[in-house]
Amino acid sequence: MATMESLIVTVNRIQRACTVLGDHGGDTALPTLWEALPSVVVVGGQSSGKSSVLESIVGRDFLPRGSGIVTRRPLVLQLHKIEQGVQEYAEFLHLPKKKFTDFAMVRKEIQDETDRITGKSKQISPVPIHLSIYSPNVVNLTLIDLPGLTKVAVEGQPESIVQDIETMVRSYVEKPNCIILAITPANQDIATSDAMKLSREVDPSGERTFGVLTKLDLMDKGTNAVDVLEGRAYPLQHPWVGIVNRSQADINKNVDMIAARRREREFFATSPDYGHLASKMGSEYLAKLLSKHLESVIRARLPGITSLINKSIDELEAELSHLGRPVAVDAGAQLYTILELCRAFDKIFKEHLEGGRPGGDRIYGVFDHQLPAALRKLPFDRHLSLQNIRKVVSEADGYQPHLIAPEQGYRRLIDGALHYFRGPAEASVDAVHFLLKELVRRSIAETQELKRFPTLQAEIAAAANEALERFREESKKTTLRLVEMESSYLTVDFFRKLPQEVEKGGNPNSVSADRYVEGHFRRIGSNVSSYVGMVSETLRNTIPKAVVYCQVREAKQSLLNHFYILLGKKEAKQLAQLLDEDPALMERRLQCAKRLELYKSARDEIDSVSWAR
């Protein structure tokens, strides 16, 4: 088993890495490690003695003092124990090369660094300041100091500050990994303590709350806090710790920390009320208690943290590979990338047409269903009504009625009927065109690799649609030509049979007599109708062939050919423009990469502790 000290050091290092790589929790778009790490958070109302407790745990004066809200950014304070006799020093994460040995300068730097983010306007910010203190007089511990809870905004502060502070404090103490150091002054009614109120809310069972009672020396004469300290008045899972910090007068007199600690020890040792509790009171005891607890919490959490790290590494790596590599810079590589992307799109498009992906079957639907239905709906009944036949035939005959069969009348009736086939022919071309367009749209959307390049995506879509438009024109010409071919030369065989049928009627004289009666026109109508039916059957088969030949086959073979030619003529700059990535995506890749780096270094940290076992 790794030593407890090394465990805390590990967590300290990971916490620092979190800040360097921008993980302070609260960002739901990326996995966070920060929130999984255990920490001790100091919570209390203003002037409850938070700074004093922190300073006496450290044994140094280094926190800013003043009226109003002094702590305006979270201060992550990492204490590192070093060998006796070594000079103690402090280091800020934002000033990595600078060792502070003068703690008055530390205080100044905290103030300056606070202002750097929040301005001098007494605003607050959730971005933490990281401070490490290396000293022989501390225990390994990470403490987070937060702005004091307050009930009123002071001059120059927005009204919202009261709520903002509570929200910030709450965001820390809510986390199940947070150990709450709830500071309450003993000279106030504990029932109204801000710290206790909040910790009760977020930790009702009291298992992560350490109750700290400050200002025991300031209690009214004749009263004491034994009921609280012995855990009767406000029971928590952990023992209450009483503290006596330096008074304002002590501070003014520059009473040093070591002397203050000695005075605190004496206070408890000689107190008639607390003498029996002396060994479990005071800031030194509190520091040890916290360190021990933090160790056990880390030990319990380590397996969970390790599996969280591994899971997040997998997720981030998957996302990064999904986002793709950053774009190449030279023109050749760029052209290659563009062609690869086009091919990826084209492959998906083909899969839609040929099966494997849905959509191509709908083209068959046009031929099998829409086209036959449209052919059936053509208004031949009207065109071949007795009235119209009579009219067309008579007009074709002119002043001389036909003698045997109305050749001209037949031709005009057939021509008129065949004209109607143009509609379904064009409609089939358009229907397939729209299906192809839809498949292009879907294929673009399904080409994951293209997602990062909105410009190229739009260009490919435009090029594909232009090509489809050209195919449509060609297809229209071809199908209409099929219809025209039917009118330009009629199937002779069909008509050869007709005079025989007339002769079957018997007496040829009666034929001319029939010529103007209904039966004669009805026969003409039925002859034309069956001829048109025959043509309809032919077109039902040939239109799909033309459409597939001109549109589907072309789309499959040469959808982007024209685009490729244009690409070949582009200059480096234009190619780069095509690969102009979505900035949001570039940012996301950067963020993911940074977070991945954090998780990997965290994994290494933990591994190195495990090896030390």
Ligand SMILES: Nc1nc2c(ncn2[C@@H]2O[C@H](COP(=O)(O)OP(=O)(O)OP(=O)(O)O)[C@@H](O)[C@H]2O)c(=O)[nH]1
């Ligand atoms: N006599 C006595 N005075 C104390 C004790 N603890 C704190 N004080 C005094 O109470 C005042 C406030 O203490 P701080 O430690 O600054 O309190 P804080 O909670 O950090 O206050 P803010 O940073 O303003 O929110 C200071 O004047 C301290 O000297 C104590 O145990 N005994």
